[in-house]
Amino acid sequence: MPDTWKKNITLFLISQTISMLGSALTQYAMIWYVTLTTQSGMMMTLSTLCTFLPQVFISLFAGVWADRYNRKVLIILADALVALSTLGLAIAFMSGYRELWLLFLVAGIRSVGTGIQVPTVNALIPQLTPEDKLMRINGINGTLQTFTMLVAPAVSGALLASSTVEAAFFVDVATAAIGISCFAAFVAVPRPIPAENGRDTVLTDLMIGVRYTLSHPFVRGMLIFYGVLMFLVSPAVFLTPLLIARDFADEIWHLTANELAYSAGATIGGFMISIWGSWKDRTKTIAVFTILYGLLSIALGLSPWFILFLVCIFCVGITVPFITTPFIVALQERVEEGMMGRVFSILQIIGTAAMPLGMVLFGPLADIVNIRILIVGTSVVTLFTAFLLRRSAMQSPS
Incomplete structure (x- = not known):
C-alpha cells in the first residue's frame, strides 16, 4: 500500500466526521421533535420504523454496488441524497407545514442514504488502510463518531432552545456540502480487487454474498450474535428519551444531558480501544464488554434519580x-475484499431489521408496561448473548 495511505x-x-456531525444533529432534532410533541410510544415506533426499514431494503443492493462500483462515488451520492431531502424538509417547516408524515418520509429517505453509505464506508476503510493498522483506524473512526455524538446533542439542544428545528436541518445541509467537497477533492481511492462473477446480475451477486x-x-456466528444483540438493546437505545420525559422531566436539557453522558462515555471508550487495541481474540473482548453493558443497563433501568441515570448511561x-x-x-480481517461490501450490507440488513422489530414489540408495550421493566428485562437476556458468541467462536475454525 502506498505511503500516502495516512x-x-x-x-x-x-x-465523514464533518458530514456526520450535521446528520447526527438533525437526527436528534427529529427524534426530540417527535418525543416532545407526541410523548407517544406508538409515534416513537413509527419514527424508528421510518428511520431503519428503508435501510433494510436498500442494503440488499448496496453491498453489491460497493463491490462492483466506485465506492467513493457511492458515498458522495448517498451523502448528497441525505442533504437534499433534509433541505426539502427545512423549506417545508419554514413554510409552516410541520406534519409528522412529512418528517417520517424524510427520515425514510435519509435512511436510504445511510443504507448505502454505511456498508460502503466499512468496505472502503480496509481498502485505504494496511491490515495491521485496521484496529487503530477503526478505533479512531469510532472515537470521532462518538465525539460527534457528544457535540451533536449539545448543538441540537441549543438550536432547539434558542431557535427553530429547521435551523438544525440547514446545518446538516451545510456540513454535507463541506464533507462531500473535502472527500471529492482530496481523497484518492485506490482501485479495489474486483469481485468474482463481475458480469452477473445484481441479484446473482447478492445470492453469492x-x-x-x-x-x-x-x-455466520458473528452476524447471528449481532442480530440478537440489536433486537435486545432497542428499548435502551430508543425508549430512554421517553423514559426521561415520563419519569424525570420533559425538557430539552434533560434529553441533551442524556445524549451528552452517553456520547462522552463512548468517546472515552473509543479513545481507549484505539490505544489498547483489544485482546488478540476479538470475540473475547466483545463478550466481556457485552456482559458489562448488560449489567450497566440493568442499573440504568433501576436508577431512581436522574444524576444516577446519567452516570449509568x-x-x-x-x-x-x-x-x-x-x-x-x-469481519474486516476475515472477509475477502471482493466480498466485503456484501457482507457488510448483510450486517446492515440484520442490524436495521432487528432494531425496528424490537421497537414493533417494545414500542407499543411502552404505553402499557413501565419502560424500566423493558430495559431491565432485555438487559438480563443480553448477558446471555455473550455466551452465545463465545460458543460460536470456539466452534469456528480460525
Missing part, C-alpha cells in the same frame, strides 16, 4: 466501542 485515511475520516456468509462459520457508553470496534475489525 493522508488519504485522515482526510476521509475528517470528511448470502451463500458466502452462510457457509463461513465465523461470519455514561458507563454504558464506555463499553460500546469495546463491542463495536473489535466486531467490525474481526
Whole structure:
C-alpha cells in the first residue's frame, strides 16, 4: 500500500466526521421533535420504523454496488441524497407545514442514504488502510463518531432552545456540502480487487454474498450474535428519551444531558480501544464488554434519580466501542475484499431489521408496561448473548 495511505485515511475520516456531525444533529432534532410533541410510544415506533426499514431494503443492493462500483462515488451520492431531502424538509417547516408524515418520509429517505453509505464506508476503510493498522483506524473512526455524538446533542439542544428545528436541518445541509467537497477533492481511492462473477446480475451477486456468509462459520456466528444483540438493546437505545420525559422531566436539557453522558462515555471508550487495541481474540473482548453493558443497563433501568441515570448511561457508553470496534475489525480481517461490501450490507440488513422489530414489540408495550421493566428485562437476556458468541467462536475454525 502506498505511503500516502495516512493522508488519504485522515482526510476521509475528517470528511465523514464533518458530514456526520450535521446528520447526527438533525437526527436528534427529529427524534426530540417527535418525543416532545407526541410523548407517544406508538409515534416513537413509527419514527424508528421510518428511520431503519428503508435501510433494510436498500442494503440488499448496496453491498453489491460497493463491490462492483466506485465506492467513493457511492458515498458522495448517498451523502448528497441525505442533504437534499433534509433541505426539502427545512423549506417545508419554514413554510409552516410541520406534519409528522412529512418528517417520517424524510427520515425514510435519509435512511436510504445511510443504507448505502454505511456498508460502503466499512468496505472502503480496509481498502485505504494496511491490515495491521485496521484496529487503530477503526478505533479512531469510532472515537470521532462518538465525539460527534457528544457535540451533536449539545448543538441540537441549543438550536432547539434558542431557535427553530429547521435551523438544525440547514446545518446538516451545510456540513454535507463541506464533507462531500473535502472527500471529492482530496481523497484518492485506490482501485479495489474486483469481485468474482463481475458480469452477473445484481441479484446473482447478492445470492453469492448470502451463500458466502452462510457457509463461513465465523461470519455466520458473528452476524447471528449481532442480530440478537440489536433486537435486545432497542428499548435502551430508543425508549430512554421517553423514559426521561415520563419519569424525570420533559425538557430539552434533560434529553441533551442524556445524549451528552452517553456520547462522552463512548468517546472515552473509543479513545481507549484505539490505544489498547483489544485482546488478540476479538470475540473475547466483545463478550466481556457485552456482559458489562448488560449489567450497566440493568442499573440504568433501576436508577431512581436522574444524576444516577446519567452516570449509568455514561458507563454504558464506555463499553460500546469495546463491542463495536473489535466486531467490525474481526469481519474486516476475515472477509475477502471482493466480498466485503456484501457482507457488510448483510450486517446492515440484520442490524436495521432487528432494531425496528424490537421497537414493533417494545414500542407499543411502552404505553402499557413501565419502560424500566423493558430495559431491565432485555438487559438480563443480553448477558446471555455473550455466551452465545463465545460458543460460536470456539466452534469456528480460525
